[in-house]
Amino acid sequence: MQTLKALYESVEKQFFDTLTKKLSSLFLLVLVSALLYWVALNIRSDIMLQLHGTQLDAAELGKIQGQLDVLSNAILLSTLFTLVMVSFMVWYFRHLIVRPVMFMTHALEEIANGEGDLSRDLPLLTHDEIRVLASTCNRFLAKQREVISSIQALTVQIAVESARSLKNISDSSDSATDQARFAREVMDQSNMAVGSIEDVSQQTQGISTTTAQNLSMARDSYAELLEVTGNISQISSSLNEFGGLVSGLNERSSSIKSIVGLIQQISSQTNLLA
Known part of the structure; x- marks a missing residue:
């Protein structure tokens, strides 16, 4: 076979x-x-x-x-x-x-x-299977035209979406560039802030050291003030005692003056008697 x-x-x-x-x-x-x-x-x-x-x-x-x-x-x-x-x-x-x-x-x-026209149908020349074949080819061409129309519409939509996506990508790129610039500026500011913080930290440490020294000096001064206060209290007591002594001396001076006056009177009388 x-x-x-x-x-x-x-x-x-x-x-x-x-x-x-x-x-x-x-x-x-x-x-x-x-x-x-x-x-x-x-x-x-x-x-x-x-x-x-x-x-x-x-x-x-x-x-x-x-x-x-x-x-x-x-x-x-x-x-x-x-x-x-x-x-x-x-x-x-x-x-x-x-x-x-x-x-x-x-x-x-x-x-x-690629030289033919898809918009034209095949002529139906006979009335037999050839006509059926031509009709089938025409239906196939009509389906192809529908597919091509759908593809063209889809292509236009894709082109529009592509242009829109390209615009979005361009905007995103510009935004990314701005964000990168902002990030660099923020980093620079952060570096400056870190430097300032380090300076402030150093100054704070210096102030802390100075404060500790001042606190120590204040404590020493407070101790000295306490000592001076004690001395002042003692001096005040001494002054009070001295005041009492002066008062006593004043009283004694008055007595002495009285005695001197009396002596002068006696002397005057003595002189008179003389």
Whole structure:
């Protein structure tokens, strides 16, 4: 079976690779008819030779020859009729099958090569399976047009979204640049703040040291103040005692003055007496 299939495919590729060649194979019928006519002529000649060798009369021989001539002419007419019919069938089938197929093939080749117009439908030239095939191709082309329209709309939408995305990316890039600049500024400010904090820390440590020293000095001063306060208390006591002593001395001075006055009086009286 595989051998017969391979032989058939080989013969088809070599001799019948087009529909026209396949249709032209009908001329084999004409060849067969011509061969039959040639065989009939040979048989007629043999029959006539054999009849001439017999003792038939001329009338009977003429009748048989006439019948053979009618048969030969009938075969010839049949051969000619077959030739005419086969020629007509080849032309008709080429017009009916090959022409629409070639037209559809040409249109589809133009579409495949990018030179055709998808908006045009294939013409419906016949009323048979070729018409069904053309209608199916037209439905396929209509579906392709719908798909292409959808793709075009989707492409436009993608282009718009791409432009919008590009704008957003550009804005994001600018924003990222600004944020990077702000980040650098913040970092610089942070570095400055860190330096200031370090300075403040150092100053705070210095102030803490100074405060500790001042606190120590204040404590020492407080101790000295306590000591001075004690001394002042002692001095105040001494002053009070000195005040009492002065008061006593004042009293004694008054007494002394009285005594001196008395002595002066006595002296005056003594002088008077003297």
